[in-house]
Amino acid sequence: MTSTSSDTPWTPPAIWTWNTASGGKFASINRPVAGATHERALPVGRHPLQLYSLGTPNGVKVTVMLEELLALGHAGAEYDAWLVKIGDGEQFGSGFVEVNPNSKIPALLDRSGPEPIRVFESGAILVHLAEKFGALLPTAPAARAECLSWLFWQMGSAPFVGGGFGHFYAYAPEKLEYPINRYAMETKRQLDVLDRLLATRRHIAGDDYTVADIAIWPWYGQMAQGLLYGAGEFLQVEQYTHLRRWADEVGARPAVQRGRRVNRTFGDPADQCPERHEAADLDRPGM
Numbered sequence: 001m002t003s004t005s006s007d008t009p010w011t012p013p014a015i016w017t018w019n020t021a022s023g024g025k026f027a028s029i030n031r032p033v034a035g036a037t038h039e040r041a042l043p044v045g046r047h048p049l050q051l052y053s054l055g056t057p058n059g060v061k062v063t064v065m066l067e068e069l070l071a072l073g074h075a076g077a078e079y080d081a082w083l084v085k086i087g088d089g090e091q092f093g094s095g096f097v098e099v100n101p102n103s104k105i106p107a108l109l110d111r112s113g114p115e116p117i118r119v120f121e122s123g124a125i126l127v128h129l130a131e132k133f134g135a136l137l138p139t140a141p142a143a144r145a146e147c148l149s150w151l152f153w154q155m156g157s158a159p160f161v162g163g164g165f166g167h168f169y170a171y172a173p174e175k176l177e178y179p180i181n182r183y184a185m186e187t188k189r190q191l192d193v194l195d196r197l198l199a200t201r202r203h204i205a206g207d208d209y210t211v212a213d214i215a216i217w218p219w220y221g222q223m224a225q226g227l228l229y230g231a232g233e234f235l236q237v238e239q240y241t242h243l244r245r246w247a248d249e250v251g252a253r254p255a256v257q258r259g260r261r262v263n264r265t266f267g268d269p270a271d272q273c274p275e276r277h278e279a280a281d282l283d284r285p286g287m
Helices: 057-071 094-099 122-133 141-171 177-198 211-224 241-251 254-261
Strands: 049-053 079-083 107-110 117-120
Touching: 049 057, 057 079, 057 122, 057 141, 057 211, 057 254, 094 107, 094 117, 107 122, 117 122, 122 141, 122 211, 141 177, 141 211, 177 211, 177 241, 211 241, 241 254
Parallel strands: 049 079
Antiparallel strands: 049 107, 107 117
């Protein structure tokens, strides 16, 4: 790894201006202003729940949640999952911005009531669905507090893993020693937090499987299995034995396997289901 691209240190200017791309694989999706860049209405399917997303870890949280609810027999959790191509800037279309002013996936439009309800931020979507269907979120005060604490731990911690470690290790245009070391240290600390926790309990919030597991598995479960950023060896994930036990157990759930494939456009074609509008979409060969 090299520490800098030049022997001359960069000095920040008095006023920052956006006059160059941020670099890296996802440079085209980053800009310093919000709002729509073009008119584009969102498609609407026949189900009450309309999901606009992509098969990233944040998107997988919601599709796993919906598939778990369906597996529990909640027919009202049937959904249309529309693919949002963030590399093409579809998240900046006017329709998407109306559902999520922050222009990030996932975004949910709940059309089951008299007035549509928009819900954005993956953690908020999980809580909305859990409360709507009375499932996967404890109701006893202490258990609920424990579950929500870990859910929001994930929401606050994962940016260090994705936007920090993942960006500089896998996507930045050059390898820089300082940020990779900084975020690798924090990522391993977080993995250790979970490993110590899961040495004492079966699931994240206790004995029962909850939205905390659903939120944490796409990020930390897949990382413990060596499936994120090609960084398993670098981070020595095999040492987190309790976390890996949990990751494998959650990953083996049929609803998790189904949800992981929804809005997925990379990897093995057999694992991809770019859009999902009925359960059979996940049962077709090559979908």
